[in-house]
Amino acid sequence: MNMSDIPTAVPPNGLDVIIRIHDPGRGFELRRAIFSLVCQSYRPIKIHLVTQRFPTAEIDALRKAVNNILAIDPSVCLEMYNYTAPEPEDARAALLNIGLTHGTGRYLAFLDHDDTIYAHAYARLVEELNITESAIAFARIAVKEVEVLQDAFLVQKRTYRLIGQTLIDMFHENFCPIHSFIIDRTKVDSRDLWFDERLSKLEDHDFLLRICSKYKSSFGLIDEPAGDYYLKTDGSNTATVPALESTEPSPKWAAARTFIENRRRELVLSPAVQRSLGVYPPDPKLTIRKLLDTIEA
Numbered sequence: 666m667n668m669s670d671i672p673t674a675v676p677p678n679g680l681d682v683i684i685r686i687h688d689p690g691r692g693f694e695l696r697r698a699i700f701s702l703v704c705q706s707y708r709p710i711k712i713h714l715v716t717q718r719f720p721t722a723e724i725d726a727l728r729k730a731v732n733n734i735l736a737i738d739p740s741v742c743l744e745m746y747n748y749t750a751p752e753p754e755d756a757r758a759a760l761l762n763i764g765l766t767h768g769t770g771r772y773l774a775f776l777d778h779d780d781t782i783y784a785h786a787y788a789r790l791v792e793e794l795n796i797t798e799s800a801i802a803f804a805r806i807a808v809k810e811v812e813v814l815q816d817a818f819l820v821q822k823r824t825y826r827l828i829g830q831t832l833i834d835m836f837h838e839n840f841c842p843i844h845s846f847i848i849d850r851t852k853v854d855s856r857d858l859w860f861d862e863r864l865s866k867l868e869d870h871d872f873l874l875r876i877c878s879k880y881k882s883s884f885g886l887i888d889e890p891a892g893d894y895y896l897k898t899d900g901s902n903t904a905t906v907p908a909l910e911s912t913e914p915s916p917k918w919a920a921a922r923t924f925i926e927n928r929r930r931e932l933v934l935s936p937a938v939q940r941s942l943g944v945y946p947p948d949p950k951l952t953i954r955k956l957l958d959t960i961e962a
Contacts, residue, residue, distance in 0.1 A: 679770030680787060680847070683713045685760035686778040689723040692730045694779040694895075699731050701781040701892075703741050707788040712743040713764040717756050719747055758860035758868040765858050773848040773858070775869075779895050780844050786891035790847040793886050800852035800880035801873075803835075804891035806845045808909065811897045823893070826909070830887055832877060832942065833960065836929070836953050838907060839870035842894050846873075853880055866921035867907075871928055878932040878953055881941055929953040 682702055686695055695714075702710055716724060724747055735743055746763050748756050761775065772791055776782060786804060793802040808826045812819040829840030848858070857876060860868050876882075896909055907918075934956060936947035944951065 677769075677771060679709045679711055680707055680772040680774060680791070681711050681713060681764075681768035681770040682774045682776055683715065683761055683764030683768070684776050684778055685715050685717070685757060685764070686727075687717040687757070687760075689716075689719055689727060691778055692727055695727065696731055696734055698776055698778050698781055699743075700734050701783070702776070703734055703737050704784045705741075705782070705787050706784055707791060708740045709770075710741045710787075711768075711770060712741065713767050714743055714745045715760040715763045716745065716747045717760060718749060753862060753865065755865040756862075758862045758864055761860045761868075762862065765860075768850075771850055773850055774846070775843040776892075777843060779897075780842070780893060781895075782844055782892040783890065787847060789886060789889065790891070793883050794847060794849045797883040797885060798852075798881070799849070799883040801846055801848045801876055802883040802886065803841055803846045804886040804889050806842045806892050806894050807890055809893045809895050811895050813897050818895075818897075821898075827894075831884055832882055832938075833957070835873060835877065837957055839867070839873065841869075841873065842892075843869045844892050844894075848876070864921055864924060866915075866917050867925050870925055874925070874928050874932055874953065878938060879935045881937055926954075929957070 684698060699712065702712060724745060728745060735741060744767065748760055748763055774787065790802045790804055806827060807823050809823050810821045812821050827840040829835060835841055857879065861871050864871060930952055932953050934951050934953065939947040939951060
């Protein structure tokens with residue numbers, strides 16, 4: 666990356682958190698997610714809440730439902746945007762892109778409406794970014810298996826099913842949910858911050874492959890729990906990492922896996938990333954796939 670690719674104006678040290686929600690009936694889960702943001706020790710935080718084709722009345726109801734939580738601390742503010750285009754039907758990647766166009770803070774994070782982040786997590790991840798001078802830093806996410814009852818959720822157990830420790834592990838298979846990392850925008854070309862809207866599965870892995878093949882990453886906090894991923898027994902949430910996908914064969918998952926493999930074959934590792942992995946001298950033709958094949962040979 667050339668220095669000319671980096672914006673000259675350094676944004677303030679605020680943290681933008683992008684939340685996407687596709688079902689207006691999930692306001693009670695959204696309240697829990699936003700409460701976890703209000704409880705963060707890091708400040709300031711701006712929430713960018715992006716809805717998928719919600720009628721005006723439902724947007725107003727959703728804002729009203731979270732206003733009392735936001736009133737706890739005015740340094741956590743919220744903006745709402747509604748995705749209205751008819752396509753794609755599953756607009757999860759497009760929702761994230763809308764949030765990205767509105768963020769202005771130095772740091773960037775994502776949180777799905779039905780997950781939570783621990784109170785210390787963002788402060789620790791920002792600290793890790795600064796100590797290691799990385800563009801992106803990761804921490805560990807626990808999985809809460811939740812039984813869905815008629816009028817309540819019952820957490821059956823909390824486990825660490827997402828297995829992985831390193832950048833190589835992530836290149837091989839994504840074990841990092843979308844709320845497991847923070848990005849420092851001052852170290853990333855803004856043109857690289859986008860999600861591929863052709864994907865309705867593994868869109869976050871595609872994003873991470875593109876970012877982590879080009880910029881320095883830190884997995885120094887990967888053993889430190891930072892949040893919870895809620896896996897519901899009724900299948901009402903969509904798996905974002907392969908380890909949590911349904912065992913039932915899915916053409917969409919198969920197509921997404923093929924897409925991701927093509928990314929591995931085309932993405933060349935930057936000299937900085939190669940150096941961080943101990944590759945000397947850097948190979949100008951070293952792709953993610955070639956690296957993995959070399960390690961596995």
